[in-house]
Amino acid sequence: MGKRMTGTVRSVARLADGVYDLRVEAGLTNPAPGRFVHLAVPGFPLRRPISLCGCENGVARLVFAVKGGGTAAMAAWRPGDTVDLLGALGNGFPEPDGGAGKTVLVGGGIGLPPLLYYAKTHPDTHCIAGFRSAGHVILAGEFPSLELCTDDGSAGFSSYPHQRLEELLKNREPVARVLACGPEPLLKATAKVCREFGTPCFVSAEERMGCGVGACLVCVCAAGGTYKRVCKDGPVFDAAEWGETV
Ligand SMILES: Cc1cc2nc3c(=O)[nH]c(=O)nc-3n(C[C@H](O)[C@H](O)[C@H](O)COP(=O)(O)OP(=O)(O)OC[C@H]3O[C@@H](n4cnc5c(N)ncnc54)[C@H](O)[C@@H]3O)c2cc1C
Numbered sequence: 001m002g003k004r005m006t007g008t009v010r011s012v013a014r015l016a017d018g019v020y021d022l023r024v025e026a027g028l029t030n031p032a033p034g035r036f037v038h039l040a041v042p043g044f045p046l047r048r049p050i051s052l053c054g055c056e057n058g059v060a061r062l063v064f065a066v067k068g069g070g071t072a073a074m075a076a077w078r079p080g081d082t083v084d085l086l087g088a089l090g091n092g093f094p095e096p097d098g099g100a101g102k103t104v105l106v107g108g109g110i111g112l113p114p115l116l117y118y119a120k121t122h123p124d125t126h127c128i129a130g131f132r133s134a135g136h137v138i139l140a141g142e143f144p145s146l147e148l149c150t151d152d153g154s155a156g157f158s159s160y161p162h163q164r165l166e167e168l169l170k171n172r173e174p175v176a177r178v179l180a181c182g183p184e185p186l187l188k189a190t191a192k193v194c195r196e197f198g199t200p201c202f203v204s205a206e207e208r209m210g211c212g213v214g215a216c217l218v219c220v221c222a223a224g225g226t227y228k229r230v231c232k233d234g235p236v237f238d239a240a241e242w243g244e245t246v
C-alpha cells in the first residue's frame with residue numbers, strides 16, 4: 001500500500017510547449033527510477049500517475065505533459081501549494097545483472113523523464129531519444145550519453161529510436177539490456193528488435209489508473225499469459241512477457 005502524504009510544491013517550470021517540470025518536497029518511500037507518484041488534483045475524483053524524473057534531498061522531480069484537465073490544473077500549481085500524494089508506487093527498473101555492455105535507454109517524448117532518472121543514477125548508459133520535431137525536444141542535454149532522433153528530421157537522426165537500436169545491435173555494439181519508455185508503438189517495436197537479437201528488454205507500460213495500489217483492477221494489461229496490474233505488478237515489465245495474452 002502506498003503511503004499517503006502531503007507534499008509542498010517548490011517550483012513549476014515550463015520546459016516546452018505544454019510540458020512542465022514540477023518539484024515537490026515530500027517524504028517519498030523508496031523513490032527509485034521507474035516508480036511513480038499518484039497525485040490528487042483538486043476537483044478531479046481520480047489521482048493522476050506521474051513517473052519520478054528524479055528525487056534529491058527529499059524533493060521529487062516530475063516532468064509531465066498537459067493532456068487534459070488534471071494535468072492542466074497541475075501546471076497552474078505554484079510554490080507553497082500543498083499536494084496530496086501517494087508514493088513512490090510500483091516496480092521500477094531492475095538493477096543491472098552484470099551482463100557485458102551498456103544499458104541502452106530507448107525513449108519517446110514524455111517517456112524520457114523516468115529514463116533520465118535512471119541515467120543519472122546509473123552512469124553506464126546510452127540513451128536513444130525520439131521526439132516528433134526539434135521543438136518537442138526535452139531533457140536531452142541532461143543525459144550523460146544520448147543520440148537524438150526526430151520523426152521529421154528537424155534535429156538529430158531522421159529515424160525512430162528502435163531503428164537506431166537495431167543498427168547498434170546489427171553493428172554488434174555490446175548492449176547488456178534495454179529499458180524503454182514512451183508511446184506503445186515504440187515499446188512494441190523496441191521489444192520486437194530486442195527479441196530478434198536476444199537482448200533483454202524491460203518496458204514501462206502505461207494504462208489509465210484508478211486506485212494506483214492494486215485494488216481496483218482498472219489498470220490491468222496482458223502479461224505472461226495472464227492479466228497483471230500496471231500499478232502494482234508494473235509499471236515496468238519484462239518485455240518477454242508484456243502483451244502476452246492468455
Ligand atoms: C505509471 C504511469 C506513469 C506516468 N508518468 C507520466 C509522466 O512522467 N509524465 C507524463 O506527462 N505523463 C505520465 N503518465 C500519463 C499521465 O498520468 C496522464 O497523461 C494524465 O493522468 C492525464 O490526466 P489529465 O487529467 O490531464 O487527462 P485526462 O482528461 O484524464 O485524459 C486526457 C487524455 O490523455 C490521455 N491519457 C490519460 N491518462 C493516460 C494514461 N495513463 N496513459 C496514456 N494516456 C493517458 C488520454 O488520451 C485521454 O483522453 C503516466 C501514466 C502512468 C500510468
Ligand code: FES
Pocket residue numbers: 208209210211212213214215216217218219220229230231232
Ligand atoms: S489502478 Fe487500481 S489496480 Fe491498478
